[in-house]
Amino acid sequence: MSFASKGMAATAQDEAYRAILQDIRSGRYQPGERLIPETIARELAMSRMPVREAFQRLANEGLVLIRPNRGCFVSGLTIEEIYELFEIRSVLEGLAVRLAMPRFDAAALAELDDHLARMRRAGAAGGADWLGRHQEFHAYICGLSRRPKLIAQIAALHIAVEPYMRVWLHHVAQPAHATERQDEVVEAIRTGDAEHAEAVMREHVLRTAPRLAEFLRSRGQATGAPATLPASAQI
């Protein structure tokens, strides 16, 4: 399983949330695009109200920006913000792998190898679902940390950059799946040294950022104009 939410939607609001999330992740709704509750409500055969509440949730996760009285916009990330998300994810996934270390027995290591194989296969097959496999790989490691909140936060970070990763992987000849070295992570885990695994994971996560940034800069397009306020922003 990757970073997709499980279970069935119990409520209309939940249904709306999943639908919109899906459309943002897939890129159907572009950064900067305005989301009109009425339209979406009609599409999903419900009223505007549950859609509004779905907007709230998405806004809290930073995927959408609600400007009071102005509407709801898919939040575009600046390159700096993308960097920031990678920085945060690097330490969180570092923590996750460190905490997961005691649970890497032979079976888990075998599972890891399976994930590597699946990723390689997906990469060779054109890379269409490489991104999903890659997320599954990370999700599996994080899952072994047995820290629900940590896992949720990491998932949210994966999702936030997903649209950008998607265009990157789609438009570029030698994207991540050719050059990323997940096996380094597995190798580090195999040593059994938690500190080392943490350091390698950090490095691994961070490595993607500059390359993605460079691509987005080259397209000039990275930055969805309206800056995204981090919802529960404080200080």
Added chain:
Amino acid sequence: MSFASKGMAATAQDEAYRAILQDIRSGRYQPGERLIPETIARELAMSRMPVREAFQRLANEGLVLIRPNRGCFVSGLTIEEIYELFEIRSVLEGLAVRLAMPRFDAAALAELDDHLARMRRAGAAGGADWLGRHQEFHAYICGLSRRPKLIAQIAALHIAVEPYMRVWLHHVAQPAHATERQDEVVEAIRTGDAEHAEAVMREHVLRTAPRLAEFLRSRGQATGAPATLPASAQI
């Protein structure tokens, strides 16, 4: 400034959010307690709708748990969950201080000393607002990282444990403000060694967890019964 949100509430929903948040942080609403929209709405002189939307936001931040068709409950944290939050915060604040390092000039260091002094003063005066001062100290350091999302996440983590910290500080003879060594953090920052400062900050944050946990265990009370689902939970 500590981890309080700034600005005026633009919308009723925002007003509700702030009011409820405040009451959870202060402990007026106890973990496990059920929040009834109608009641709160009456208190705030508005309808139940903006209150519901505030619930959504709070649920995403993990402060409240919405059970479909069952109502909204202040989420109690188990001791394990509290540990988890400290773990997460330790790596995030470690990252923050590392990124902030280049901005610690003489003026910033002086400011830091001011914060230390304020904390000591608050501690000596009985500790009533020590917690606030302590949060301000951390907020100042994190602020210098210039990473809005990172700052927001750290703030959310501070807030989540705040109710527990509050009872601890209130009920215990020698709480954090007597024994915590914030000066170690400042010392580490003064060395100019980013890696070192990160390590010390991590250690510093983690140190509180076992003592808080012990207190809560002794009261038997830590765990608000209904487990808190991490909102955007995935995998």
Added chain:
DNA sequence: CTTTGTAATAGTGGATACACTCATACAGAA
């Protein structure tokens, strides 16, 4: 042609209304 004021319209936030779910209390059966 540009600028500024105004009207029309689309869209937002909030209040109310309604149907359905769940919990509790109670009555009747075992």
Added chain:
DNA sequence: TTCTGTATGAGTGTATCCACTATTACAAAG
């Protein structure tokens, strides 16, 4: 007495409605 089924009421989720805001288009004045 205990168990089970039912009724009742509180509370939730969604739809609809209304008032207000913002934006746009357009017209009049410079």
